Amino acid sequence: MALRAALRNKCGLSGLLSQWSSCSSHGRVCVSPVLVSQQRNNSTSPKIKVDVDQSSGVAVMHMQSPPVNSLSLDFLTEFCISVEKLEMDKSCRGLIITSSQPKVFSAGLDIMEMYGKSPERCGEFWRAVQEMWLKMYSSNMVTIAAINGSSPAGGCLMSLTCDYRIMADNPRYSIGLNETQLGIVAPFWFKDTMTNTVGHRTTEIALELGLLYSPAEALKIGLVDQLVPEDQVLTTATQTMTKWLAIPDHARQITKSMMRKPIIDKLTSNREADIQNFVSFITKDSIQKSLRMYLEMLKKRKG
């Protein structure tokens, strides 16, 4: 629980991560944007629970990886396998993604996958992040993000892959691609996904400043499609799904592909280069040093 303790204390991180504190300065719940160090969970309990309603053909994926659904290699692997299974199940036409953890949808990429790891391992991790995006952004299913908590960085990206985003109207939550705040950069396909959603200028300013938006702000710029009271996020997602499933699948799928194919092709044809790029960046001494300082700071607060 070190992380949450640190967050309660609104710690200012030093070095690379020195901008961190600014995002918690408005009383929002900032659950470790971008990088998350969570307690290792050696149990084999699933990180994702999937409920399929056979009558409606709608699956709900509950992310339940404490404390903040950080995107570790294990989590992403399980996530991708779950999506693939549903994709191949002809009776499943819709997928709702939500969180079982309090106050957070997903806090983004797991810092432990990037610190002190071999280049090979880092590459494996990044390939899994790409895979999650590719699977979700090109899914034949109708995908709806039921965003019942904060959703920074990788969590925001996951939301952006969906066809529709419903967020809890709780001003303590935030959403955005805040990578630059920590000194790192959202890669081109994060940027492309954001641009397809909110346009070029909003993306430019959001990514350069690493902005985290309140639900109201996110709605205004089109980063999410709808706000509802926190206890109605999932039911609204289910009702919305019904509307989407009223459209003939085949026509909807071709249309979706037509809209999204250009940027999917861009990553597909640059996948290895993108991995190399990530690995060479994250294994830099300066970046590793910053991550170490961040982790030590977290340990101290835990003590």
Next chain:
Amino acid sequence: MALRAALRNKCGLSGLLSQWSSCSSHGRVCVSPVLVSQQRNNSTSPKIKVDVDQSSGVAVMHMQSPPVNSLSLDFLTEFCISVEKLEMDKSCRGLIITSSQPKVFSAGLDIMEMYGKSPERCGEFWRAVQEMWLKMYSSNMVTIAAINGSSPAGGCLMSLTCDYRIMADNPRYSIGLNETQLGIVAPFWFKDTMTNTVGHRTTEIALELGLLYSPAEALKIGLVDQLVPEDQVLTTATQTMTKWLAIPDHARQITKSMMRKPIIDKLTSNREADIQNFVSFITKDSIQKSLRMYLEMLKKRKG
């Protein structure tokens, strides 16, 4: 008048077209979006009346093909010839397009051009649809759509080719590219035109759900530029034209071309493939069966 009768009855179509009824569920006038079966009119009376005001250099094209200005091969041929004549007339600098039919601007592509026709004929029809788009989207004239009625599918596309869109502020009218509602897909150049007008995300959601917008909604997303009371649509179009004609033609034309050329070039260089694509889709047994069911249903209602 079968169609209008059917519409009054808010008929639910089965099979491929089963989503149809949903678009008339809010009390809007849904004049057979996408596909229209109209009474054959064997007279040679013109489907389009063109009035040119020599003093102002402005032409008004009144679409007068009962009952709903559906885009048949004959209609499109007459339309394209009219536009080409005006284009070559140096004294004509502006074109306003409007409807002489009550409650509808244009109901879109004529279903009879797609049912039981030879591939050759289908291809000829699709080439005419392309031609209408190419001529209008690249016109050197200032083009204004005076949208005095519902304008689904192909009717919406025709509006989108214009430089400016003025719509009657009647909540019973609707406008949008609703193809997916009927199980068919708006091709890439419909999609590109929509994206150039309302942006990527709005287009994605509009095309995937086949949304028809009320005038107020259409104004909000930028699908139309202005709403006026129904009896002022044409006069407002004329006044607006004066403003546009105050700009030196040459500079405006070069600017227009610069904005639109990329997607015009895309169709021009993929025209045959796009025709093949349409023909192979529309001549599929499953699609022909759906069209037959739709037509039989219309006949029954007529009886």
Next chain:
Amino acid sequence: MALRAALRNKCGLSGLLSQWSSCSSHGRVCVSPVLVSQQRNNSTSPKIKVDVDQSSGVAVMHMQSPPVNSLSLDFLTEFCISVEKLEMDKSCRGLIITSSQPKVFSAGLDIMEMYGKSPERCGEFWRAVQEMWLKMYSSNMVTIAAINGSSPAGGCLMSLTCDYRIMADNPRYSIGLNETQLGIVAPFWFKDTMTNTVGHRTTEIALELGLLYSPAEALKIGLVDQLVPEDQVLTTATQTMTKWLAIPDHARQITKSMMRKPIIDKLTSNREADIQNFVSFITKDSIQKSLRMYLEMLKKRKG
């Protein structure tokens, strides 16, 4: 002072420039959009004053070329040298651009650089306009436009190159790319910059009609980011700069480059063709004749 006198008189220009008067018809201060004929200033006094705050690393460039900071070859050369110096100064991280002239930020390109000049000289001038855009749009510094007056045509372009735009909330000021109003055309990279800022459709209508927007309208379409009372433009720019400089430079710079590189590359690889295009247009007899009429009209008003 001929120009301002002419403007006070809301002169209607004839021929090519006949649309000019329309832009001053709403009581706005229209300081010679696009083309400016200013009194020759033979002194060697600098046209730009640069103040660098060493503690914050922020430079302020005051444009002080009477009467309206028109973009002459001399001005652009001095401007580009100033920017380059700051760019190479590692201690300088931010740049604010503002005007020392009353009521105008910059009135755009200097007409005298285009009238009666040799093709070589015209080409040299256009290369300087390109250079200004390239340097600013790709600057590693945080760039903020403190727009304390009207900013038509080239002045608007200069503002659009910045990361953020703060404008004086004075309804007598205007901003926009109004080239078509004078019968000339904003080239593709003006268009691309505008599209990146306000989207495709808004750019289409703005450029085709050569629209000048009031501050309130400019804010609404996203042409500027913020309005403040006139006496707070510079202080707000300084405060905003602090927020931008809180982001690690390296991450922000990579992100900025990722957003802007596509259209920068487009000009870079078409630079000579773009110069040829400008020179062949501006040296046309018809254009030169229009410029002469415009200048004679200005002289008459001066007398």
